[in-house]
Amino acid sequence: MAINRTGPNMNAIAAALGVSAATVSNALSGKGRVSPELVEKVRAKAAELGYVPSLAARALRTGRTGVLGLVLPDIANPLFPQIAQAIENAASNAGYGVLIADSRGDIAMQTEAIARLLERGVDGMVIVPRRGTRIADVGCPVAVIDTPSTPGNTVAADHWGGGVQMGRHLAALGHRKVLLIGTNTSSNVQNDRIGGLKAGLGAGIECETLWIEKVEAAAGEGCPLGLAEKAADGFTAFAAVSDLSALRALTELQRAGIGVPEMVSVTGFDDLIWSPVVTPALTTIRMDMATIADLAVAALNRVISQDGEAEPAASGNVASETDRVPMQLIVRQSTGAPNSHALQPSNKPTAGELKS
Amino acid sequence: MAINRTGPNMNAIAAALGVSAATVSNALSGKGRVSPELVEKVRAKAAELGYVPSLAARALRTGRTGVLGLVLPDIANPLFPQIAQAIENAASNAGYGVLIADSRGDIAMQTEAIARLLERGVDGMVIVPRRGTRIADVGCPVAVIDTPSTPGNTVAADHWGGGVQMGRHLAALGHRKVLLIGTNTSSNVQNDRIGGLKAGLGAGIECETLWIEKVEAAAGEGCPLGLAEKAADGFTAFAAVSDLSALRALTELQRAGIGVPEMVSVTGFDDLIWSPVVTPALTTIRMDMATIADLAVAALNRVISQDGEAEPAASGNVASETDRVPMQLIVRQSTGAPNSHALQPSNKPTAGELKS
DNA sequence: ACGCCTTGCTTAAACGTTTAAGCAAGATAC
């Protein structure tokens, strides 16, 4: 069952109209030579019978499944919903289905996941590589979503540029000593964001980078990051490269009685789901995932369609046009001018101030 | 291209061994009558040639695609990664691929998404329905993941039971006035959780329910919830039915200078990604998504396999065995005994206390 | 020794589509 069990096929339409199945096929696809009147009749009959083409048969004949694979390093990534939603939407608009594959953070499984998709006959795939890995030649068109600084990739947000925007924002507010917070040193994306932040802050500003994985390696997962001490050391802004880290910073600082934003500022990246609703709402940088997904799918589509003809680099990565999609700064309540009284926790806002 | 462009097919193996393609098929599937020695030779040859069966041809012949659809109300839901990962894993273990479809929170698109999956010939689907909707007969086996109180569904976490556990936890800590925080009144899941919370708290405890959608309807999205006033009114525990709301509550309270957990307690549901790393780490209730996904996929698998034979309720929902998977209470730092000094914000922890 | 069952394979058809090749009829060109 499942497929189009009882559904009418092309022969049914052909029989009902007294023509051949080939003509029906041509009429519906607009490919061969069919008289306009007959095309219309075929269309009408197809609609009347509720005809639905068998994708399986088409796939068998044409070698195209109309399905794209989506490979993710770790579905548990909080950014994943945004990516999946955008890709699904873009693919759906382009007439593709999306098959997901999760590599659960494991590098070996990433290869295995790709193999599974390949066996299922995907026409192409979108890969968000596990940090630090490179995607080798896969055997089908591939679009990689990573960061522009990784060579040979296709489409990515301009993480560096986003960092620059945030750096400038903080500098403009008057911050002069900023703590940059990253999680993994091996992430190209994070390194780009940090590089951009430093560039945006400019030369006159003191910076230090705190890597969460290093702190946790010593003190255990979920340990405090010691940000209150950093604040006492004179840091007035905490710029995380992910909203998850920013949230961690925000709650740790608040818990220590340090007011955000009147004492110190906190910023993130990605505009994750909670960012607008925490108190204070997070100032962050948003990726234009819809555009990124559109570009990735369009690039794949181009290679897939063209593939039958020229076969220039049949199974290599999608072209080399490294698209760089701008990011957008979203200023909310977690940033403000640094306060000279920031050193000693005091002057908490009262409950009444909340509404403002 | 894409599919198994150059890959060897059954005829290649058959030709190499001097037998017929049918025999190869039987040998590999173990179905017909083939001598053990020949089976072995076929296996060896297949491996040698790197044979990969064409799923498209198989789908065409058998009417089974080996693909399950996953329909989600809104991929942006922060719980989605957990669900998708669990389903993908369970399906993958059962030999299925997973095609995703997002209904973007729109009820009309939910129907359309289901239709798209159906056209692609999925063998069955897992649906997480948009709150308030019921899934009508779809035309293929369906497993619904919702809550046991929705009739006719298949598999769900025991949201009520989870609420009971949390209610008991708070009652045991000594809380006597508890604010329950939900987002949407129309969510069956949330209503069950709230029902369970009330039951777990017991009769002697004062409860009030705050629905975020109502507050936001009046004051705008992302508005403060006025929790500091509630604390002043004597509420010592804030039990949200989602970690997202819990986080919102936690930050709002912290911002108002109300210490968690020494003044008031905050709890959530779902153990979302940030819950262990915020300060204080959230006490919450975790669903056993892996088990839920296994049950859903197993139920689908059963109906799909059996389908060719009996056709008892061919295209209805998967059996009526409403599985109820227990939830697990995770106690972290956001809950504690209520403090009589809770009414006036004071005695903030200093930065030094953080490490403890 | 004859019929019958079992074993191990083959032949052939089928799934529903696409597409190259072919062909008759009418239109156009000279």
Place this chain on the structure above:
DNA sequence: GTATCTTGCTTAAACGTTTAAGCAAGGCGT
């Protein structure tokens, strides 16, 4: 008026698998 082109369709093969049906050979019971 004949040769050529175009139009509008048909025929047939192909994609790679599964599976029902068939068939020859050998083993067994009587």
